[in-house]
Amino acid sequence: MSQPREIVPGATYLITRRVLRRHHLLRPDAAINQLLVYVLAVSTRRYDIKVHALCAMSTHLHLVVTDTNGVLPRFLQFFHRIVALGTKVLRQWEGPVWDHEATSVVRLLTRAAVVEKIAYVLANPVSAGLVRHAREWPGIKADTSELGRGLLRATRPAAYLDPENPLWPDEVTLPLSLPPGIARDSAERFRDDVAAELELLEAQAHAEVQQQRRPCLGADRASRVSPYERATSFEALRGRNPTFAVGREQGDAWRIAGAAVRAFRASYREALERWRAGIRDAVFPSGTWWMRMLHGVNVTGTALTS
Template structure:
């Protein structure tokens, strides 16, 4: 059984979802890029999701977003379903598209964590030894200079019904700055991300050289068969963190961990009461599934530590 997770409006996350058995189903090409950008634009608008960063790798997807309305699970269900259905058509694929593991959802609790995870998302193709620099990756992505801007995509011909009004001819994907970044501080924020990205790229290139591997290159990455599987080593059952606070944040990790433990303890206590028939029990702030499926009472006053502030 998975651990309960607090879902609250205004939280910023790093999201990661992987393709089934590391198949290269999202190998970068024009059709997949169009599908990803269009479905993300439509889904984000529908659920009030602010998108900050994106990188679609051949085997997985990274997003950094802010959930303004506190409806992240609904967004993920809708968005991932559209990606899967469109991919099935484009790749003539039978069966599941996504891996059975749940989406990795990492709550970013400080500005440092947001900067680091946006840069991490951008640098992913470099860390994988696919290209030398992030801007060389041919897949759907957001670059530093695009932060705070917008991307657009026309409706894919595959899967989407042109007569259905919920699928516009063209959809714009706004690339919002994180909520804590004022418009007059946008350039400073981009520079912080650029500096962090350069650090990630340098470390990644050093590691690729240390292992004695060559860089695959954008052309060869685009020519790979989507039915092949990644063969690089990947640890099984690796850590799946719940939150991130970034480097140089003394005490922030301990406070965040304490808040997570407190939420889980309160949730389990309330659930135990619910199971024995106490329908007046109040679940802690951030309870999602029980509220949506069973209309339980939820504390609407955030307790200290429920959501760590951006510091």
């Protein structure tokens, strides 16, 4: 049984979704880039999700977003479904697109965590030995200079989406927003902090590549790899999938956050046991999502937007 997850309006997350068996189905070519930007723009507008950073690798997708209204599961379901269906058409692919493992959703609780995870997302192509610098990656991404002010555009892909359906406009835009708590007058400092962290990660990746004597693949070759091939680099399976991150050197923040997660889970399970015993007026903790959506259970606090 999976752990219950607290869904909170206004929370910021690092989201990671992996392609089935590490196939290169999201290889960064023009058609896939167009599909990803378009579907992400439509999905985020539909559910009022704010995008802060993103990077689409050939085998997985990273997003850093804020869930304004506390509807993250709805957004993920819609976005991942449409991307999968469009990818199946573009790649003439039979079967699932996404890995069977659950989407990784890590709540970012501090400014330090947001800075570190955005830099981590942007550094992914460098860490994988695909390009020397993050800005060279040909897939969809955010450069540090675009954080909080960039704008991605895409026209409706010809694959899968019905032009007669008003849900799919001819053209969409995807703004890159500042994370909550980052004021406009401190945006440049925020971008500088992310750039410094990214520079550190790139330097670490360069040292590792040099030590292992691995050649850098390069943007051009990364764009031409077969989408049906699988990544062969080592990747640990079923590793830790954290619920939250607080960043380095944040004092007691990790301990406090861990205690809050344990308290939510304990309260949730106590209410669930009562509900299973037939006590239909059992009250679940604020942040309960699935039981409220599926069964309409009572939840403490203000009701979330469905």
